[in-house]
Amino acid sequence: xxxxxxxxxxxxxxxxxxxxxxxxxxxxxxxxxxxxxxxxxxxxxxxxxxxxxxxxxxxxxxxxxxxxxxxxxxxxxxxxxxxxxxxxxxxxxxxxxxxxxxxxxxxxxxxxxxxxxxxxxxxxxxxxxxxxxxxxxxxxxxxxxxxxxxxxxxxxxxxxxxxxxxxxxxxxxxxxxxxxxxxxxxxxxxxxxxxxxxxxxxxxxxxxxxxx
Ligand code: DGP
Ligand code: NA
Ligand code: NA
Numbered sequence: 114x115x116x117x118x119x120x121x122x123x124x125x126x127x128x129x130x131x132x133x134x135x136x137x138x139x140x141x142x143x144x145x146x147x148x149x150x151x152x153x154x155x156x157x158x159x160x161x162x163x164x165x166x167x168x169x170x171x172x173x174x175x176x177x178x179x180x181x182x183x184x185x186x187x188x189x190x191x192x193x194x195x196x197x198x199x200x201x202x203x204x205x206x207x208x209x210x211x212x213x214x215x216x217x218x219x220x221x222x223x224x225x226x227x228x229x230x231x232x233x234x235x236x237x238x239x240x241x242x243x244x245x246x247x248x249x250x251x252x253x254x255x256x257x258x259x260x261x262x263x264x265x266x267x268x269x270x271x272x273x274x275x276x277x278x279x280x281x282x283x284x285x286x287x288x289x290x291x292x293x294x295x296x297x298x299x300x301x302x303x304x305x306x307x308x309x310x311x312x313x314x315x316x317x318x319x320x321x322x323x324x325x
Contacts, residue, residue, distance in 0.1 A: 117316025126246030186233035239321030
């Protein structure tokens, strides 16, 4: 296809590392440079499944941990058809959290192994680039207090970080660790550079399947 496919670029990292800001900035910068790019975020709370997840996170609803894990994964799966279509059309997708948050958050709970957690997301479109925005717990704390949603407490976030570290060992995935303690502008410029390089590299390559 003329122009080739879009790239699937995921931003992951701990709360307050700046994922949402950087995802937005990246899409704006890519569009300003003449690329076609769209922003996605997971959980995407606007669907029926997403509203259930939102109620769970806001503690308005209790759900079994297994059920919640599968709902987060289902919320990603319900977007796969449109994601694939956009990528095929040459639109680069910048995604604020993906299956890695799914696995990191559930496997941080008692009695969940990484392998079980990965199964629900296995086969999703495989990211061409995963940017891990790294920020120490001290630096994160200096950026302000946690909110009141479920999961927003330090002991749990520490466990989540350990799970992310395990996932980042997987060499078949294109992880890049970014220093999120930098200024918004400096970090943005670095992210834009690696994103554009990846877009160029993958445009004529087939989209992969995650964890398959
Ligand atoms: P955010 O809207 O990015 O602040 O994410 C909301 C919260 O949900 C945040 O604490 C991270 C967590 N989260 C994101 N994705 C998943 C997932 O797939 N599974 C689980 N268990 N938690 C997730
Ligand atoms: Na949050
Ligand atoms: Na966010």
